[in-house]
Amino acid sequence: MITIIGAGPVGCYAASLLAEDFEVTVFEEHKTIGLPVQCTGIVTQEIYRYVPKRNNFVINKTRDVRIFSSNGKHLKLKLEKPDLVINRTRFDNYFYRKAKKQGVKFVFNHRFIAVKRNNALIKDLKSGKIKKIKFSYLIGADGPRSEVAKSTGITRKRKYFVGLQTIVKKKNSNIIDFYPLKHGFAWAVPENKSKLRVGVALSTNPQGCNKILKKLLRKYKGKVIERQGGLIPIFNPMAGIRKNNIFLTGDSAGFVKATTGGGLVQGLKSAEILAHTINNNLSYEAGIYLHLFPSLLLHLKTRNIMDSFSAKDWNQLIKELNTKESKKALQKVNRDKLFQLLFKVAINKPELIKHGLKHVRSLF
Structure with missing residues (x-):
């Protein structure tokens, strides 16, 4: 029997892939799938590797992106393929229904507590009783604060971005x-032509989030109709992802892009790797290192360089990228393929290599 902790899209996707050969039960501490929302909900076209193009959760598409430097100047791009804005509750429910169709059992209002031998200790939040659930495999898909990760000692200390987001009622372009x-990083993402998702995430000085968010809200004047917040794990190549027959996947394993905090595509990919691992008795670590690790590591190293930039560096970089050749390269490759993106920019703008080498010490 396989026990999965967490009924987010990654946990549900893993469950659906494993249900053909195993009895799978998913435990979720909340009452409802997809709530509370703790996600900006912007994804690239890579998401269509995992979901059909005809769906009810892509609520907006846009090709237009602006990247701002501290002096207010910006780089404007028109993407070859539009970014997608999703409704996370509907998105999560798509994977929930997919798992249910495969015969996966779901138990809500139950919180994972600890592991004792090959038993998961799970608390019924209604009755307060602790249940012992025997498992052959235990999968932690319980998010950034993963109790599976902490209680089993797979990984105890993790660094995070602290994120704050508001939904603002405002006409936009x-x-x-x-x-x-x-x-x-900070963002303003159009949910539709009358609503914006405005937010900020910081890994140091989380108190500074409020200050930056207030500044953004002064810029994007409108009525705040909802506030959200949460933690975004920062990928750590040294962190554990498995201990014997206990596995971590998605945000629980820190499979998130350190450049932008996005992790839906990476999480779903990790669920595929995990299911293939268990179904075929293979090495989970080998699968992750081969198919996911290089991309996540590149995003982490790029983040290290970004953090070493001064305001002057950012202003200069935006200025240098504001050429026809660089913009053409940036517009063709999505940000989930960072290596291709950086390579194309370097080919079209070789002087940027010198700019990057100035900060290469930040990689180590």
């Missing part, structure tokens, strides 16, 4: 605004 920050 359907443009994504991205603000690279030292130790973080």
Whole structure:
């Protein structure tokens, strides 16, 4: 029997892939799938590797992106393929229904506590009783604060971005605004032509999030109709992802891009790797290192360089990228394929290699 902790899209996807050969039960501490929302909900076309193009959760598409430097100047791009804005509750429910169709059992209002031998100790939040659930495999898909990770000692200490997001009622031009920050990033993402998702995430000085968010809200004047918040794990190549027959996947394993905090595509990919591992008795670590690790490591190293940039560096970089050749390269490759993106920019703008080498010490 396989026990999965967490009924987010990654946990549900892993469950659906494993249900053909195993009895799978998913435990979720919340009452409802997809709530509370703790996600900006912007993804690239890579998501269509995992979901059909005809769906009810892609609620907006946009090709227009602006990347701002601290002096207010910006780089404007028109992407070859539009970014997608999703409704996370509907998105999560798609994977829930997919797993249910495969015969996966779901138990809500139950919180994982610990592991004792090959038993998961799980608390019924209604009755307060602790249940012993025997498992052959235990999968932690329980998010950034993963209790499976902590209680089993797979990984205890993790670094995070602290994220704050507001939903603002405001007419807009359907443009994504991205603000690279030292130790973080900020954004304004159009949910539709009358709503924006405005937010910020920082890995240091989380108190500074409020200050930056207030500044952004002064820029994007409108009525705040909802506030959200949460932690975004920062990928750590040295962190554990498995201990015997206990596995971590998705946010629980820290499989998130350190440049932008996005992790849906990476999480779903990790679920595929995990299911293939268990179904075929293979090495999970080998699968992750081969298919996911290189990309995540590149995003981490790029984040290290970004954090070493001064305001002057960012201003200069945006200026240098604001050429026809560089913009053409940037517009063709999505950000889930960072190596291709950096390579194309370097080919079209070789002087940027010198600019990057100035900060190469930040990689180590």
